[in-house]
Amino acid sequence: MNDAAQTTPLKDVAYIRAGHPFRGAVEVFANGSVAVVQMKDILPTGQIDWSSTVCTELIGRKDPDWLKQGDLLFISRGSRYHAAYVDLPPPFAVCGAHLFHLTVRDPGVVLPAFLAWQIGQQPVQRQLQQAASGSHQLSVAKPALEALEITIPPMKTQRLLVDLADMALSEKTLLTALIRNREQELDALANALASGHPLNFS
CATH class of the missing domain: 1.20.5 (Single alpha-helices involved in coiled-coils or other helix-helix interfaces)
Structure with a gap:
């Protein structure tokens, strides 16, 4: 990449996946081995409050999309659509269905922390506000998130x-x-x- 900033769709920068498909409410287990990050666990600062997450057990043959260091969680509902940086996650953690799970394709080209910061800034927020849809509660659909224009310096x-x-x-x-x-x-x-x-x- 040259020294000039380049603009590209978010889908070319990060893999975008839906949150874990829980059937109904998350079943809480006091000694569960899997932490579940929900919208309530993401602070306004873009940090994850791991102490407030609930624990559960996952049943199924397919391996879940575990949260890894440097992943991002995108809040797709509400009045502000920001991304949380996954820092020091527990060994087994997933995100709920109302969050998108992002993994930067090449951290050598785009820093995950930079991407989280840029998503929270006004130019990108304006794009998200324009892309949001819904009759009762506005939300950003996956195609709109994939098409989000990101500037990479x-x-x-x-x-x-x-x-x-x-x-x-x-x-x-x-x-x-x-x-x-x-x-x-x-x-x-x-x-x-x-x-x-x-x-x-x-």
């Missing part, structure tokens, strides 16, 4: 963008924690004031 640029995105997330996490602590401090002062106790501003 040189690898050095991809790494820089991923590093910047990671720094922005770290800064946001820190600021959110500081704001939460300040709000808790103000709540404590308000309660002390209402109950007639001395106010501690230290």
Whole structure:
């Protein structure tokens, strides 16, 4: 690939598969060997909350599409269609039916973390909003996802963008924690004031 950014359909960049075809609700087993990632387990930051996933057992002769390090999970329903980066998955994990399972074809050409970042940005989000359809709840179908136009810059640029995105997330996490602590401090002062106790501003 040359130094210029190139645009290509997502299907040429990644393998796209539907989530595991569970029949109805996921049956939960307390000591199940398979973790199941559902929409509820994907944080707004694009990270997967493995601690909130349920465990189950899979029955069938065909090997499931196990989640691997560097895979992506695409949320196809709702008001924002972002991709989650699969990081440090358990040995056996699958995703639910309302998620698409993406595997980058050649990580030497496209960094999975970069692809996840780009899918969450405004230019791609506009494409997804235009492609979404449905009468009761908007969703993005597999053909529309496959046709999504992705811009691929040189690898050095991809790494820089991923590093910047990671720094922005770290800064946001820190600021959110500081704001939460300040709000808790103000709540404590308000309660002390209402109950007639001395106010501690230290």
